[in-house]
Amino acid sequence: MSRRHPAAPAAVTSPRRYRRWVMPACALLIMVSLGVLVWLGEGGGPVLPAASGTAAAIGPARPAHASAEIATTVSALPPEEQRLGVWLQGRYGSKLAHPYWRLQVIESLKRYLMEKYPNDWLARLKAMLKLFFPADYEQLTASLDALESYNAWLAEIKQSMTFSSKEERLRATWDKRLQLFGEDAKVIWQAQLKQEKVEAALQQLDTPGLPLSTKVDRYVQTLVDIYGNAATNPDKSHPVQQMEGLLALNTVQDQLHSLPPERRQEELHHLRSALGLDAEAVKRWDELDAERAQRAAAGASYMQERAALAKQYEGEALQLQIQALQNRKFGPEEAQYIRNEEETGFYRYQERQQIGIN
Template identity: 35%
Template sequence: MTKKLSITLGTSAALAALVFTFWPERDSPSQEPTVEPVASINAKPDAHASAPSKDTNSTRQWNSDQERDAFFIADMQGRFAPHIHIQHAQIRLIEQVISYLREHYPDDWRSRVAALLGASFPELADELLNKFDSLERYNEWLLADRKQLQQMSPEDRRQALWDKRYAAFGEDAEVIWAAEIRNQNISDALIELDQSSSSNLQEKLGSLVNVIEQNYGEHSEAFIQSRQTELMNKFIQLPSVQSSLRELPATERRAELRSLRQSLGMDEEALDRWEALDNQRDQAWSTGQDYMARREDILSRYDGSRQQEELYALQQSVFGNDAALIRQEEAAGFYRYAGQRRIGRE
């Protein structure tokens, strides 16, 4: 430890402990590891990022820096104590400390990190300071090599990031970036499912759910429940799934989509809403494709002002109040009902 802050912890009832919840995590499945620093060591301080509660924002008047620091420490203890044994929680604590110090002590914040970490969790002072040093070196490398990393292929970038993470944090890197590992596993599973020769969509979705269960364990149900629409969208946008859905008649396709959503745990009310939307989209695309055929006929039969008059009349007849929007889109080169439809999305 390099320096110590003179801090007196009060017993004020105003010290509210915020619950720090890890699971289920709110990370979205992503194919790319981040190349952003883990903590914003070199970014401009955010006036709100370091405020754990309303009482620590800039509107509160403090009698001294020590009083404000004591409040911050008590708040960190209340939030992180139940999870401080988790490596990722320690990194989150360090992020909060960095943000707080950069806002309130911008000129010498680094020199205060050790004291604030030590005052927050004395029994882990050395371990937390070592993690801060590793985190700072890792972030400095990210900032220095960001352009080079962005120019790499996804595979090479991922390998470079993990090599540096292992160098900085050892095996703890797998715990610190556990969410990214889980998300990458889900992304890899989606790629494999898209390349699978199976055309059974229920089996494919079941395989995706199995991967989620393997990665999220007892928290998988909560993860799926909170991500039903996102997971469904990622699944049905796979080219192989789109191809299978396009082969089905509209009625069977709507039934298949309902069954897939039901497999992700959507309730009957939600299923009915989605089915009504699917039906509405089917009707819109049927109307749109009929419009495109009639539009092509007009373009082939008429020229000049007569062509524009016929197109205007067709657009008014088919789209009514939306006709002006359709004309604007087409003037910009966008044809809403041209090309392949994204089933389940439009």
């Protein structure tokens, strides 16, 4: 049976989705689909996936005041916290040899306890770690201490330190991670390391001197080197994001725009086939490319005619002429979306089309 892949034309041609094709290309370089990404967020901290199901497992949190005494046995804990501990044992108990999952346990408990016991959450956190994970307690507290030091450092640099570039900040962040977590840092932020390798490869490919076919081959080989054969298996990866990673490069877009339609299609086929899409999927992409090209041509024509009207009319007369043009070019429903956008200063057809993306 043929595999089906994303990007059915109906999903792209919905009016509200048009906004996507004029957004900055850098927003598309995400590649997060190739693994659970523990990423350097706005503040540089670890963004750990939320422990989904926690609230359902323990029930709604109830307000409580900090107690002078901290339970030293499981039975002394409130029932709600006993249930939380049992849930964490079942979810993470067998994974605590891995430093990433140790941080998951810590973060799950920390979020809960900080809200319920804002005055002594840290002492309670350590006590609960000891009660529910005695065999892993030393490693967990070491990870906790490292994480708290790391978070304190992030808060400090946010307030008092500046970096001359994103690269300098990233180097400083990695230095601090390695200082606090040792080699475990490379395991905890393994997904980010892979992402950084992909981005470094893309930077090297973003040059007009390389033929487009060479860029495709080198890019796909980079993905395979980093992620293994899953990178070219659409059932195990997200080929849409993978394609956009390369296609969003400025020099790649320049090359695609410079090619005649037949050669452009060949290059897009090359990329899509190299990423594992079958003939049926490639054909659907061809159909989508044709729709996008038609839409881009209509948009370019609209902007030219709109500019010409602005030279002939002004005020209310100009607005009436533009509305008539919009209705004629796009139909009444889509024209209204365009008018609403333009009232906010957004002109969807002002930017160059990103071939293969929008």
